[in-house]
Amino acid sequence: MLRRKGPSRLLLIFSTLLLGGCALNGPQSIFDTAGPVAASQADLFVYIFWFAVFVFVAVTAALVYAVFKYRRRGDDDGSVPDQIHGVAWLEAAWTVAPAVILVLIGFPTVRLILETESRVEPGQQDxxxxxxxxxxxxxxxxxxxxxxxxxxxxxxxxxxxxxxxxxxxxxxxxxxxxxxxxxxxxxxxxxxxxxxxxxxxxxxxxxxxxxxxxxxxxxxxxxxxxxxxxxxxxNSFQQGGAQQVQAQVGTPQLEAGKALFKTKGCANCHAIAGYAQGQAAPDLTNFGVRTSLAAGVAENTPENLTNWIRNPQELKPGNLMPTLWAADDPKRDEEVAALVAYLESLGTQAPPTASVQARR
CATH class of the missing domain: 2.60.40.420 (Cupredoxins -  blue copper proteins)
Known part of the structure; x- marks a missing residue:
């Protein structure tokens, strides 16, 4: 009995974990739609799903019926059952039924593809x-x-x-x-x-x-x-917006961060409007008003940005951003804090009133 309970328990655990991963309203759920394209695609998915359920139930029911109806019984005499070589109506049914289902699925699918995936010419309002x-x-x-x-x-x-x-x-x-x-x-x-x-x-x-x-x-x-x-x-990116704010660096820490952006080589890869023209890595114009960093990996906070600059591989393994300071560099914490303060000021309405503290 104990051996029989083992697989059942494993199946129960697996099913619980599987169902636990199912959510209709997750942050990247295809069912919690917020736009007309996604909504149309989700509706088509559900429409096709019910056809799949019908086919599954029908085939399973036919299989179960055949297994139990024609199973071997204890009173069988061992003779070979009557052999049937073709039933016209049955063969016609299982040929026509799939064709009808394919047509019912195919027409709305092709129509949606043409509506949402064809190349469009942008209009004036687009x-x-x-x-x-x-x-x-x-x-x-x-x-x-x-x-x-x-x-x-x-x-x-x-x-x-x-x-x-x-x-x-x-x-x-x-x-x-x-x-x-x-x-x-x-x-x-x-x-x-x-x-x-x-x-x-x-x-x-x-x-x-x-x-x-x-x-x-x-x-x-x-x-x-x-x-x-x-x-x-x-508009914050236009002349007189982001560029002015980014040029008018005031505090000593921000001035130091702005200089470090070039001396540490950041400007070789990154661009900042009116200051740097790098093209090999993300444009950092108005970086201070972004909600995330490292391509959406972490929230854009001074603490996360500090960790990102100090050790890029720890936050985003495999990325191409180099580590700019050695772990034993006595100036690392102070310079990283200055660079963080400068980057977080980009695009803001005014330079930060409080300096970013160096992490020790």
Whole structure:
């Protein structure tokens, strides 16, 4: 009896863990939709699911019926049962039924593909964003607004957003489950995806194509906001907005951080409007108003940014950002604190009133 209970207990534990991982309203659930594209795709999924349930139940019922109806019994005389060579109505049924199901599934599927996945010409009200995937971060360029940023895509609610997709190195796949299905980014091949957000909020996404190294940490955030909030965000990048704030560094710590940004080599890879022109890593213009860092891996706080700069591999294993200070460098804590203070000031309305304390 004890041996029989073992597999049952294992099955119970496995089922509990499996069901525990199921959620219809998770941060990246395809069922908790927030846009018309994702909603249409979820509806189609549920529609096809019920056909699959019908097929499963029908086939299982037929199998169980055949097993019990024609099982070997104790009073059998051992003779071979009557052999049936074809039943016309039955063969017709199991040929026509699958064909009908395929038609009922195929027409709405093709229609939805044509509606949501065909290339579109952006209209006057549409927002166009050029998306480029890199190992392991995202670049978002708004050509009509003259804005380039990284890892956080700001969009206005209620407007169609047309994403022109490309890759700067290997295959990637853009996926924000609550807004739309995924679409591949292929080097030297333009691809397109459009989406729209029905309501304001933060929607999490990630790369859905294995791209080596830190692929699991190649995340993003889509921030949907009102038209007024989106305009204010875009205007903060314009001349007289972000560039002025970033040029008017005041406190000694911020001045030191700004200098360190170049002397430690950050400017070789990163760009900051009006100050640095690096192109190999995420653009840090207005970094201080972002909600996340390291491509959505951690919240953008001084403490997390300090840990990220001190030891990039600890926060995001496999990434390409170098460690700029040796562990025994006596100036490390003070210089890291200055760099953190400078980066957190970028894009804010005024320089921070309190300095960032050096971590000891």
């Amino acid at each position: 927002l166009v964003v050029n998306v480029t995937g890199y190992q392991w971060w995202w670049e978002f360029e708004y050509p009509e607004l003259g804005v380039t940023t990284a890892n956080e895509l700001h969009i206005p609610t209620g407007r169609r957003v047309v994403l022109n997709l490309n890759s700067g190195d290997v295959l990637h796949s853009f996926w924000v489950p609550r807004l739309a299905g995924k679409r591949d980014l292929i080097p030297n091949q333009d691809n397109q995806l459009w989406l729209s957000a029905d309501e304001a909020g933060l929607y999490r996404g990630q790369c859905a194509e294995l791209c080596l190294g830190a692929h699991a940490y190649m995340r993003m955030r889509v921030i949907a906001e009102s038209e007024a909030e989106f305009s204010a965000w875009a």
